[in-house]
Amino acid sequence: MSTQDFKIETLGIVGSGAMGRGIAQIAALGGLSVRIYDTNPKALAAAREYLSDTFAKLIAKGKLKEADAHAALARIRDAGDTGELSDCDAIVEAIVENLDLKRELFRELEAVVGERCILASNTSSLSITAIAAGCAHPERVAGFHFFNPVPLMRVVEVIDGLRGDPRAGDALMDLARRMGHTPVRAKDMPGFIVNHAGRGMNTEGLRVASEGVASFAEIDRIMREQAGFRLGPFELLDLTALDVSHPVMESIYHQFYEEPRFKPSPITGTRLAGGLIGRKAGEGFYRYVDGKQDVPPEPAAPTELPTRVWISRASHEGREQVLKLIAKCDCSVHIDAGHTPEPDSLIIVTPLGFDATTAAVNEHLDATRVVAVDTLFPLDTVARRTIMTTPATSPEMRDAAHALLAFDGVPVSVIRDSTGFVAQRVVATIVNIGCDIAQQGIATPEDIDLAVMLGLGYPQGPLALGDTLGATTILTILRNICTALGDPRYRPSPWLTRRAQLGLSLTHTEELR
Missing domain, CATH: 1.10.1040.50 (N-(1-d-carboxylethyl)-l-norvaline Dehydrogenase; domain 2)
Incomplete structure (x- = not known):
């Protein structure tokens, strides 16, 4: 293959389903000549009708000029067989997720395209290296993974196979930008970045x-x-x-x-x-x-507040959050300030990673009166609060805690005992996996966060989210879950552990020679 830079002006697409026609749409609107091929002529006809209807709707909504739509449609040409893709500078396959079929297709394409034509796979789960292994020129094979619906999900993963020429990936990064999408770069690993x-x-x-x-x-x-x-x-x-x-x-x-x-x-x-x-x-x-x-409706919150509340001192920040909330309550709830709770006090604990039972046992508390409150996200800013009970917590104490946390109309979820509540364990797992993607060098921290926000719609990428909540907090949650359950799924990533210990951002990368 030539060492000259790749230049893509004519794009071939194999497969005219939802992904193929979506790629054809953004490519044509981006000014490229498009050749689209499908083994099923009816599917090909349906794709062209779909594109025509889509452009008509965009025109009606004022999102596309009629002249631009006609020009884009004119740039899309059906291919009767793979031989009609011979003039393409790059070809994207969007066929079924079957390794043997993709390899067979790429071998067929290699026989008709020029030596500088990039062969790209839209696979979401198969190895690019494995697909390329069936080719005579694996260096020109790369991943080009879009998300459905393609025109709306404006992120695409560019994946380099082990034998891939980086310039092929570079060309696909540029192509994605020309089509109005944001490209992110990944190594060939299962799930790439987003999945x-x-x-x-x-x-x-x-x-x-x-x-x-x-x-x-x-x-x-x-x-x-x-x-x-x-x-x-x-x-x-x-x-x-x-x-x-x-x-x-x-x-x-x-x-x-x-x-x-x-x-x-x-x-x-x-x-x-x-x-x-x-x-x-x-x-x-x-x-x-x-x-x-x-959606099943939520039951109304109880209204009878506790007369006395004792709040654990095991977490200073958690205790301060609960005290601050009670201070806003403007009610007759009395704070039990003793080192041990009075016999009639509702007992509130605010564990990170541990369950309510473990928190009660660790502090020698009466489990029938213990209710745990999740303070990972500030209680005075969230649109929902979560409390959990031990298996021994009395219904009276559960309802009193529910009423207290819901005094200002914020809904409260009451859950059964869980290491790390719900939000703590799910969010900590999201951050931890993101850290491990960075640790393995699959993608840069910037691309990890960008891909997750655009591909999954998360409010922040996993590394930025970890920084917002505090790397040491996430590390504490994971370590405590590990201690309680002994389950290796919660073991902290080295990327997280080291940056938490050093006080570094989770997006911090080392400068290597």
């Missing part, structure tokens, strides 16, 4: 649910309204659909040789087998009536 980082939310949310800590809807409410995410794990799984997301979870888990952090849940396997795959089927973790999510 790898996304394991934190989904697998940990499923783990929390499998332990009976809270319902699907309650976990989603906590992650949205307390932790600040746009969607909770089960809303997200319903949106992507289990027929897509469950195989990805299994694939990444096995490709990482059963890494405990990525262990799938039997919940999704069972629901997939039963056809409860998500929004597109009308039923998943939620039911959908006329396309709208049917």
